Amino acid sequence: MxxxxxxxxxxxxxxxxxxxxxxxxxxxxxxxxxxxxxxxxxxxxxxxxxxxxxxxxxxxxxxxxxxxxxxxxxxxxxxxxxxxxxxxxxxxxxxxxxxxxxxxxxxxxxxxxxxxxxxxxxxxxxxxxxxxxxxxxxxxxxxxxxxxxxxxxxxxxxxxxxxxxxxxxxxxxxxxxxxxxxxxxxxxxxxxxxxxxxxxxxxxxxxxxxxxxxxxxxxxxxxxxxxxxxxxxxxxxxHLDVGPQNMFEAPVEGLLEHRVRMGQMVEAGELVALIHPFGDFAREPRRIEARAAGIVISQRSLLRVVPGDCLGNTGTPR
Ligand SMILES: [Zn+2]
The missing domain is CATH 3.40.630.10 (Zn peptidases)
Incomplete structure (x- = not known):
């Protein structure tokens, strides 16, 4: 001790x-x-x-x-x-x-x-x-x-x-x-x-x-x-409920662009982020959409993402 x-x-x-x-x-x-x-x-x-x-x-x-x-x-x-x-x-x-x-x-x-x-x-x-x-x-x-x-x-x-x-x-x-x-x-x-x-x-x-x-x-x-x-x-x-459906995840590698602000209410299906392919910004970025309605309570603050990275989270008001 x-x-x-x-x-x-x-x-x-x-x-x-x-x-x-x-x-x-x-x-x-x-x-x-x-x-x-x-x-x-x-x-x-x-x-x-x-x-x-x-x-x-x-x-x-x-x-x-x-x-x-x-x-x-x-x-x-x-x-x-x-x-x-x-x-x-x-x-x-x-x-x-x-x-x-x-x-x-x-x-x-x-x-x-x-x-x-x-x-x-x-x-x-x-x-x-x-x-x-x-x-x-x-x-x-x-x-x-x-x-x-x-x-x-x-x-x-x-x-x-x-x-x-x-x-x-x-x-x-x-x-x-x-x-x-x-x-x-x-x-x-x-x-x-x-x-x-x-x-x-x-x-x-x-x-x-x-x-x-x-x-x-x-x-x-x-x-x-x-x-x-x-x-x-x-x-x-x-009071907010937070479950797996409240997380945004990167499906591909690239440069992260947030399309929502912290504290913003988003609806299910709403665009929350774009992932641009490095070296080819003219190409269509990958769209990341919210799977559940909620208030944005966290966001990734690094530019580069790889598949599986958490990009952000919402919480669904009770
Ligand atoms: Zn910690």
Missing amino acids: TIDFEKAGKSVQEITIETEAGPVSAGHACVVNNGPGPRVLVVAGIHGDEYEAQLALHRLVARLDTDIVRGRLIVIPEANFPASGKGLRCAPSDGANMNRTFPGNRTGSPTERLAAFLFHDALPHADLLIDVHSGGPTYKGEMIAFAFHSPACKVSEAQLLSMMEACGLPYITHQESIGTTFVGAAAAAGTAAIELEGGGTTLVEGGNVDLFLEALLRGLAQFGVLAIDPAEKETVPR
């Missing part, structure tokens, strides 16, 4: 992971304990290049002091430190997508060991997980919240919903969970989990960092782990 999750007051502790070559430093965890109350784990940087999320958590850590916490708050801003520290989505040592490696493996690859630390060491010290992602260089996205739950969770579905509504991001989405993500694995194992997503592209937008931080402050205050009075948000989140 490298972190003392019971330590009283606010502490910033180094995370170390055991490897055959000895212990390796893997970033820091901020632990704040102040008496009885809710217990929450907040992480970002599982995808190392999603910096808006990580910067928001660093600013959250700077804001925390023992007096404003009720219960326990654990914040890990760079959960995939080997990737984040190199400006990469995945750790260079194994190239694994950490958000498909949960619950991790203590004797596996470096990414699997870090996932095991998050799942087996950190998560049991919390009743609620909040995992914050931003689009990274490949996608830009609307700011959304979603949650997963199972009957064994101490936190109720109603509490999750109230907290997401308090966060005040524009959308709450509903979709099937993926069991190897942190939120999916946590909920299945009995810890309720919320994921926040949004922002992205190759630039860090300060406004998105602020939105994440404000959403976290409002959500954590609503849940009762922060005794603060954050600014009210007037946004009433819209």
Whole structure:
């Protein structure tokens, strides 16, 4: 055990992971304990290049002091430190997508060991997980919240919903969970989990960092782990269903041209993108049409696409 999750007051502790070559430093965890109350784990940087999320958590850590916490708050801003520290989505040592490696493996690859630390060491010290992602260089996205739950969770579905509504991001989405993500694995194992997503592209937008931080402050205050009075948000989140039919996929290689804007409502059959063949722009581009009606909530932000690439997603209003 490298972190003392019971330590009283606010502490910033180094995370170390055991490897055959000895212990390796893997970033820091901020632990704040102040008496009885809710217990929450907040992480970002599982995808190392999603910096808006990580910067928001660093600013959250700077804001925390023992007096404003009720219960326990654990914040890990760079959960995939080997990737984040190199400006990469995945750790260079194994190239694994950490958000498909949960619950991790203590004797596996470096990414699997870090996932095991998050799942087996950190998560049991919390009743609620909040995992914050931003689009990274490949996608830009609307700011959304979603949650997963199972009957064994101490936190109720109603509490999750109230907290997401308090966060005040524009959308709450509903979709099937993926069991190897942190939120999916946590909920299945009995810890309720919320994921926040949004922002992205190759630039860090300060406004998105602020939105994440404000959403976290409002959500954590609503849940009762922060005794603060954050600014009210007037946004009433819209509920969207997201299924496989909401995704646009590239059938061919080429140059991507978006024909719809983020936040736009599209109908089934509507043109959403064109893919132009490189080197022959005079040729008819491939038309990509929406398979379901919905609001555009994410779009690919790279020019070149190959077959199978996700070009964007909508969510269908409830
Ligand atoms: Zn991510």
